Amino acid sequence: MTSQVSDQNDLPSLWTHEPHTHLEFKPGDKVADIKTNRTPGFRGSKSDAPALQAERNERFAELQEMLYAGSRSGDDTRSVLLVLQGMDTAGKGGIVKHVVGAANPQGIRYTSFGKPTEEERAHHYLWRIRNALPPAGHIGVFDRSHYEDVLIVRVHNLVPPDVWEPRYDEINAFERELVDAGTTLVKVAMFVSLDEQKKRLAERLERPDKYWKYNPADIDERLLWPKYQEAYQVMLDRTSTDYAPWHIVPCDKKWYSRLAITELLIEALKGLDMSWPPADFDIEAEKQRLASA
Numbered sequence: 001m002t003s004q005v006s007d008q009n010d011l012p013s014l015w016t017h018e019p020h021t022h023l024e025f026k027p028g029d030k031v032a033d034i035k036t037n038r039t040p041g042f043r044g045s046k047s048d049a050p051a052l053q054a055e056r057n058e059r060f061a062e063l064q065e066m067l068y069a070g071s072r073s074g075d076d077t078r079s080v081l082l083v084l085q086g087m088d089t090a091g092k093g094g095i096v097k098h099v100v101g102a103a104n105p106q107g108i109r110y111t112s113f114g115k116p117t118e119e120e121r122a123h124h125y126l127w128r129i130r131n132a133l134p135p136a137g138h139i140g141v142f143d144r145s146h147y148e149d150v151l152i153v154r155v156h157n158l159v160p161p162d163v164w165e166p167r168y169d170e171i172n173a174f175e176r177e178l179v180d181a182g183t184t185l186v187k188v189a190m191f192v193s194l195d196e197q198k199k200r201l202a203e204r205l206e207r208p209d210k211y212w213k214y215n216p217a218d219i220d221e222r223l224l225w226p227k228y229q230e231a232y233q234v235m236l237d238r239t240s241t242d243y244a245p246w247h248i249v250p251c252d253k254k255w256y257s258r259l260a261i262t263e264l265l266i267e268a269l270k271g272l273d274m275s276w277p278p279a280d281f282d283i284e285a286e287k288q289r290l291a292s293a
Contacts, residue, residue, distance in 0.1 A: 011263070012052060014044035019263040025189070025246040031233045036193040037252040042259065049255035056262045057102035063269035064139055066276060068107035071137020073277035077182030080268050081133070081140040082261075085147050086190030087228065088218045089200040090251045091258075092143050095190075099262050100141050109134045112143040125149045125167070126174055136182070139265075146171055150235055155227045168238035175244040184268045185244040188261055189236065192251045194225060 011018055022041035044052070067078065082100070084092045100108060111132040120128045126146060134140030150167050153159055175185060192200075201218060204210040221228070240246040247264060251257040 012056070014042060014048055014052060015263065016041050016043055018267055019260050020245075020247060020267055023247040023249060023260060023264070025236050025240045025248050027237075029236070029248070031191070031229050031236070034191050034248060034250065036191050036196065036250045038250050039253060039256040040250065040260075042256060046253070046255050049259060053098070053255070053259055053262065056259065056266065057099070060099070060262055060266050060269070061103050063266060063274070064103040064107055066274045067139070067269060067272065068104065068137045069277055070274060071135075073280070076136045078184070078272055079134040079136055079138050079140065079182065080184045080186065080265070081142065081178065082265065083142045083145045083147070083185065083187040084190060085145055085151075085188065086251065087192065087197065087225075088215065088221065089197045090190035090192045091254050092190060093213075094254055095188075095258060095261050096141060096143060098258050099265070100139070103139065107138050108141065109138050110141045110143070113145055113148060126170070129174075133178070134183070140183075146174070147235060147239075150239075151228065151231050154231045154234075155224055168235075171239055172241060172244075175239075175241070179243045184271065186264050186268050187240075187244060187246045188249050188264065189232065189246050190249050190251045190257065194222060196252045197222065 016022075019041055067080070070078070084095060086092055096110060100110070109132070113128070113132075116125075116128065129142075129146045132140070132142070150164055150171070153164050154161075179185065201214065204214040236246050236248075249257050249260050
């Protein structure tokens with residue numbers, strides 16, 4: 001294997017361009033206009049997905065291992081943080097299982113953020129986020145994130161507006177700090193239609209192996225979609241920055257969202273311009289020692 005990442009596994013021809021060019025949130029984009037059943041930038045079909053996903057998972061795993069190997073050899077700053085934000089049934093768990101799961105778990109730090117614990121509530125809202133950040137050489141995965149504190153908190157009026165309003169700027173400053181310290185952020189807002197969400201919730205009620213995923217509160221949250229739509233719009237408008245942009249991923253087609261997020265991760269890792277760490281020993285001498293051992 002060469003020391004540099006090979007170019008033979010570049011973007012597959014089924015993509016018209018690198019996915020971020022299609023998916024990155026742009027000023028003026030409206031949540032209400034998102035077509036959740038579309039496949040932006042992908043010219044293939046569902047039948048192409050299994051083989052392509054397997055191929056790209058291998059590429060992702062190769063790059064992830066290179067990042068981890070670098071941290072074991074002195075690269076003590078760089079990491080990647082994947083932020084998955086979306087309503088229930090958008091497919092966050094599927095991304096963790098079918099995309100991130102392709103990598104070596106040694107180099108993955110996964111955190112699912114639910115309702116804050118009593119200890120977490122006693123601290124600043126970013127306290128638990130900082131505690132879960134990936135160390136150098138790792139890919140961190142946030143299943144929900146610090147953005148809950150400007151989404152669900154806002155929708156449910158858990159704190160007054162003068163508390164959550166300043167958080168947009170606080171989050172931007174926090175992410176600027178992360179990027180300056182060597183973390184590449186991949187922020188993904190996952191959107192599923194209400195019709196598709198209803199279908200997926202119904203499936204959970206029909207299958208015993210899905211009961212554990214069903215939460216009666218999900219129906220209550222569906223009824224609040226207009227408020228969530230407004231909250232997501234403000235979140236995207238206020239916190240999509242040049243150093244940590246949001247990506248909008250349509251999720252009615254699970255196979256597409258998995259392929260798209262895989263490519264976003266590959267793009268982020270390739271952007272680090274990594275190479276395999278050189279040997280810190282005499283290779284030929286070690287070959288001779290091994291031969292005579």
